[in-house]
Amino acid sequence: MKNFNLLLSIVFLMIILTLTSFDVKANASASKKKATTTEKPMAVEMKCHVEFLGGGESIHFINTTRSSSNQLKQMLIGAKISTSMEKAAQEIYKIKECTKLEKDFRAEKAKLLDEDTVR
Numbered sequence: 001m002k003n004f005n006l007l008l009s010i011v012f013l014m015i016i017l018t019l020t021s022f023d024v025k026a027n028a029s030a031s032k033k034k035a036t037t038t039e040k041p042m043a044v045e046m047k048c049h050v051e052f053l054g055g056g057e058s059i060h061f062i063n064t065t066r067s068s069s070n071q072l073k074q075m076l077i078g079a080k081i082s083t084s085m086e087k088a089a090q091e092i093y094k095i096k097e098c099t100k101l102e103k104d105f106r107a108e109k110a111k112l113l114d115e116d117t118v119r
Helices: 002-036 069-076 108-116
Strands: 044-052 057-064 090-100
Antiparallel strands (some): 044 090
């Protein structure tokens, strides 16, 4: 009977250790998932005062996940966009200024172009 109680105690102890180990592993796995899961960056509506190769200027609107206007400028330089003034797409030569859609430009020329731009 003594051996049976000892055996029963050992089995019970092993079951408890196994369940505790499983619980620790499950919690570690859940923590790892939280750490590795990244949220998708939110898109931001931006507007940029652009100058085209060969002349001409316009306000270009873009939805982007770029976090800084410098990154946005680097992405747009050399891009070809269609405008209402020209049939063929025009290549962006220079980005003069970018700002969030709801904000105002600093430069007067950009402000005037923005006011004249149809939305």
